[in-house]
Amino acid sequence: MIAPPAAQDRAAILHCMILMRRFEEEVLRIAQDHPYVGRQHLHIGHEATGAAVVSQLTPDDLFHTTHRNHGYVIARGADPGRAFAEIMGRKDGLNGGRGGPWHLCDRSAGFLSTSAMVGGSVGLAVGAGFGLKTQGSNAISITHFGDGTLDEGICFEALNLASIFSLPVLFLCENNAKEGQRPSSMLAAKALRDLPQALQIRAIVVDGRDADAVAEGAKEAVARIRGGAGPVFLQTNLERWPGSHQTKPEFPTGVTDLSLAWEEDRIEGKHADWVREHDGLRAYAKTLVDDGSLSRERVLEMDREVLELLAKAREFAEASPYPDPDSLMADVFA
Amino acid sequence: MIAPPAAQDRAAILHCMILMRRFEEEVLRIAQDHPYVGRQHLHIGHEATGAAVVSQLTPDDLFHTTHRNHGYVIARGADPGRAFAEIMGRKDGLNGGRGGPWHLCDRSAGFLSTSAMVGGSVGLAVGAGFGLKTQGSNAISITHFGDGTLDEGICFEALNLASIFSLPVLFLCENNAKEGQRPSSMLAAKALRDLPQALQIRAIVVDGRDADAVAEGAKEAVARIRGGAGPVFLQTNLERWPGSHQTKPEFPTGVTDLSLAWEEDRIEGKHADWVREHDGLRAYAKTLVDDGSLSRERVLEMDREVLELLAKAREFAEASPYPDPDSLMADVFA
Amino acid sequence: MTKKFYAQALIEALTETAEEDPGFALIGRGILGHGAHAHFDKPLMERFGDRITDPPTSEGAVASMAIGAAMAGTRMFCHFGTASFTLEAVNQLIHEAGVAHSMSGGQIKVPLVFHMYHGLRRGGAGQHSSSPQSMYANNPGLQMIMPTTPRDAKGMLRAALKCDSPTLYIDHGALLGTEGEVPDEPYEVPLGRADIRREGSDITIVATSRAVLWAVEAAERLAAEGIDAEVVDPRSIVPLDAEAIVTSIRKTGRLVTVDEGYQMCSIGSEIAALAAERAMDALKGPVARVARPPVPVPFSPPLEEAMTPGPDRIIAAVKATFA
Amino acid sequence: MTKKFYAQALIEALTETAEEDPGFALIGRGILGHGAHAHFDKPLMERFGDRITDPPTSEGAVASMAIGAAMAGTRMFCHFGTASFTLEAVNQLIHEAGVAHSMSGGQIKVPLVFHMYHGLRRGGAGQHSSSPQSMYANNPGLQMIMPTTPRDAKGMLRAALKCDSPTLYIDHGALLGTEGEVPDEPYEVPLGRADIRREGSDITIVATSRAVLWAVEAAERLAAEGIDAEVVDPRSIVPLDAEAIVTSIRKTGRLVTVDEGYQMCSIGSEIAALAAERAMDALKGPVARVARPPVPVPFSPPLEEAMTPGPDRIIAAVKATFA
Numbered sequence A, B: 001m002i003a004p005p006a007a008q009d010r011a012a013i014l015h016c017m018i019l020m021r022r023f024e025e026e027v028l029r030i031a032q033d034h035p036y037v038g039r040q041h042l043h044i045g046h047e048a049t050g051a052a053v054v055s056q057l058t059p060d061d062l063f064h065t066t067h068r069n070h071g072y073v074i075a076r077g078a079d080p081g082r083a084f085a086e087i088m089g090r091k092d093g094l095n096g097g098r099g100g101p102w103h104l105c106d107r108s109a110g111f112l113s114t115s116a117m118v119g120g121s122v123g124l125a126v127g128a129g130f131g132l133k134t135q136g137s138n139a140i141s142i143t144h145f146g147d148g149t150l151d152e153g154i155c156f157e158a159l160n161l162a163s164i165f166s167l168p169v170l171f172l173c174e175n176n177a178k179e180g181q182r183p184s185s186m187l188a189a190k191a192l193r194d195l196p197q198a199l200q201i202r203a204i205v206v207d208g209r210d211a212d213a214v215a216e217g218a219k220e221a222v223a224r225i226r227g228g229a230g231p232v233f234l235q236t237n238l239e240r241w242p243g244s245h246q247t248k249p250e251f252p253t254g255v256t257d258l259s260l261a262w263e264e265d266r267i268e269g270k271h272a273d274w275v276r277e278h279d280g281l282r283a284y285a286k287t288l289v290d291d292g293s294l295s296r297e298r299v300l301e302m303d304r305e306v307l308e309l310l311a312k313a314r315e316f317a318e319a320s321p322y323p324d325p326d327s328l329m330a331d332v333f334a
Numbered sequence C, D: 001m002t003k004k005f006y007a008q009a010l011i012e013a014l015t016e017t018a019e020e021d022p023g024f025a026l027i028g029r030g031i032l033g034h035g036a037h038a039h040f041d042k043p044l045m046e047r048f049g050d051r052i053t054d055p056p057t058s059e060g061a062v063a064s065m066a067i068g069a070a071m072a073g074t075r076m077f078c079h080f081g082t083a084s085f086t087l088e089a090v091n092q093l094i095h096e097a098g099v100a101h102s103m104s105g106g107q108i109k110v111p112l113v114f115h116m117y118h119g120l121r122r123g124g125a126g127q128h129s130s131s132p133q134s135m136y137a138n139n140p141g142l143q144m145i146m147p148t149t150p151r152d153a154k155g156m157l158r159a160a161l162k163c164d165s166p167t168l169y170i171d172h173g174a175l176l177g178t179e180g181e182v183p184d185e186p187y188e189v190p191l192g193r194a195d196i197r198r199e200g201s202d203i204t205i206v207a208t209s210r211a212v213l214w215a216v217e218a219a220e221r222l223a224a225e226g227i228d229a230e231v232v233d234p235r236s237i238v239p240l241d242a243e244a245i246v247t248s249i250r251k252t253g254r255l256v257t258v259d260e261g262y263q264m265c266s267i268g269s270e271i272a273a274l275a276a277e278r279a280m281d282a283l284k285g286p287v288a289r290v291a292r293p294p295v296p297v298p299f300s301p302p303l304e305e306a307m308t309p310g311p312d313r314i315i316a317a318v319k320a321t322f323a
Ligand SMILES: Cc1ncc(C[n+]2csc(CCOP(=O)(O)OP(=O)(O)O)c2C)c(N)n1
Pocket: A041, A067, A068, A116, A117, A118, A119, A145, A146, A147, A148, A149, A150, A176, A184, A185, C057, C085, C088
């Protein structure tokens, strides 16, 4: 496994964000080229949250993820070729083709499972926290999930368990509620954090598009949890990418053009607002270039490196065969 | 069906409380005489809450109750003989012997069902509220449940639904948490009301042993709900009756002696504290006698009337035959 | 009679019920799913959109809400989407809806239809492919319908919506786009009566839901090889028309069952057991079941395909009973 | 060998596992219920009470907690109490524990035993009498054991606790007070092997859990009437020892199944289906199933009694197969 990006390194966070973005763009192309690949829940637009949180973790920390998990798996160092292969149902996929786009799992990168049942990962992550605590481990358990997940009773129960037993769990809520159409959550609470707070769980709310803000919030959260102070609810506010449709995502904002970070007047089209205000990747590239952390050239070079890596990864995946139907009954029991 | 006690009538509330208490004492004797009757979750000690809340309702209001529901069914006017018969599994039982002690149901008294699945009645009552609202009815839906019920995810979900759809539901939480031993709830919240409040449900907390306080709280709650302002969470704080053991309740406080209301120095024994501080029935009898609302004689007379009624009811139940085994397959479908 | 899509027929049943009963209410969005035939819900949405409540992702409480409302006298239709999600509401379906009438000694009625899409759907993988019909059928008090033609979809849903018992309507998304004749005048198809989808004399194939389409296809192909199969579609699982099924088995002397769900303790097992109990003396060969093998549904297309109990596997099973 | 109560044997399996594996953890209180044999949990509570977590009434999240901890490498035992309550955790059992290993391509292990008490228990009525074994068996990825002797309880629980797949241990409270010989040395009883509880030549009775006691009683009484019944106890339902069951049916030529749960789509249906598939040619009479009729469990003692598939009903069913 590839090591996760060096902690606290802002350039590494940006690099990770580019990787996450380009990975998902390629997934969308894969879905267009191979119609059977099915529904995709892309992580586009969540990169600042994902990369910044991952930057605060150690390889021993354990993840339970949801249907919208590609970004995390890649950010933690899973092989992109095997990830593409999994999304395509191929033999060399991370799960041998059994999981597909909703269930990418790489145990060596710290992933225990991906539940696409809304609320599933929250309960399981509390269990991983219980296991780690029982084992006397210093690692923590992380689960990310959407705002809509708070509607499910199991999520409430899980938060309560984590709080009563003071378990080392980071509840990372990616709140992409404002999608213009129907919100993914229908919660009577004034604010999402009112729920964990009612259960005496410390809640931290940050701007999920701002990688620096997320990294800071995650740092505080992880320090608390690792210090034994119990679970933390970290809510990152995001706005859903305009291309994310439940059945068929599209490219209404076009393929990412990183030079828009410094050529802002070129941003146009129906969704220019999203790119200008909600695209955390563009914003972070601009921040790092503006404050002199990175040159424009280095940013574009990173992007080229990522694209090359992913081109090879896609080739690997395309070349991978389907699993042999005779293997159908493998791995039912351990 | 017998009409519920005249609203706001304190003497009627006391009368109802005596009925509830004596009914449960008889149930305990029935359980001793007929060992098969099984587990009993008696409502003893909750009378002030039950009678006072019922006094604020109209016959059209609909109830969903839990395993600890005898008091409510009797207070709303169900026939005590048929209730005893049900507890004994007899043909003339309210449910024809199919429900038994946990599931007393009398549709004509406004009961829709009794769920002994913790949290079950909460979800169903939200449904009844939805139904009533859809029907344009002026009636409200009531569910009572224990503090432990808040542990269940379905309860959380149901509170949320009631709040988002602003349904006419009274959530009556009989908080008997302090039982000395293991609490029935294991909630990380500082106070139970933090949960409904996080979901923007108005919460009212009263001393559940004080019938006047409960009646006042219930009056406010019912007025709000009937006025269309959405659900209310009414929490009544109680302390569990010392005789309530999960498998086999006992009489450690003895059979109720109402003259202890004014002969307090006769209160003795291991559980004297419970009788002195937590027996809402004794307290209310004392209050009404002390403030001149009722004479001691009238209180004792009420008690005698109730005992007579229940003695006949018990006779009726004992005389009722078991259902014919040939009727086994009746009433599976409507 | 007019030729209509299954999706249209289903919506007609709801629209007619809404017309007739001003109290009728619906919970759930996307009644026709998100596929090519979803737009057929328009007649319902336009006229009765205000009767439909869009709930949060809270299957347990949503089921309870429908049950409680039905108990309070509102006739309900509750749509769950993917049947897999109903596994969050099992306790409510079985221990509340299923027992209410009986446990109250017949006092309480639950006029309610739960609708859900079961089955393999290409890419649903291990968590979105559930066919829970056999699990639910193991419990008392819940009617269960699985119509497979537009005519039956409308007629059985109408019948279920008229009665006062809770009914699970377990549907398959692949049926929405099938076409068939639907009566123009009002009608109902009573529950508990099987339909012979194809008459035959050599073997009985009992299949349910989408698997009926596979069974009919298999029967046509078998006919070309000289095997004349009878295809029985129970249509309603609870109550089950055991009489008609047993009559067909006794007539042909052979039985293959087809079940899109897992095999163990399935509707297929139940039908095979009926044969063993009531047609043993008439059987000329071993019974065979075609169903999912016991492995979580894999995402990979060829693996999912390999576990699908489609026409090829049915034909192989039929031939094996003659071996 | 020492004569012990089933309750003792069960606790010994847990105690020995706790001794061997310092990481082994338990969730749930009242492992032996609240009856006369509950106190036999003392050896476990005294030595390993600190390994046991007492959870809130949150079945779904409690199941998830056990599953997640097992995924993270902690060997778990999770006690649910009454099996009816697990209906709040169906999604977690089936869609998380059951699919994790397969869906991850074999990467994730779930070393976990879920324990619960199923069945009729006098007065459990419609919500506390569930026998969900058939429902769970319809799904892949979950092992299922239902031992009926103290020896099997200890040996199979030990075996299940040693393996890395999730197992449902579906128990009956009435077994806790039964006695039997238990080996003194460490041992395991492997999953997937049926036990012939009584040899016989005239008919095979396949029963599970408490129903094995009824079947043995019925067999003794039938012997007095000249019918020599063989009683087969599958012990493990998943994996099922179909071979042994079919061999016995082929030997005797007759079959009665006994299932304390409901009949439709039950383990009894499954066994009858196996007979129809693999022993048809050896059968001398119709198969019969004895199980609960499809009515929610009534509280009233004579009604509950009337639906109990006890020795009388087994004997009647056996005789019917000879008619
Ligand atoms: C138990 C369950 N119910 C319903 C669904 C269907 N579903 C898939 S994603 C989704 C919305 C989840 O919203 P959120 O948690 O905010 O995640 P987002 O997709 O917005 O990132 C729903 C309802 C499901 N997968 N599982």
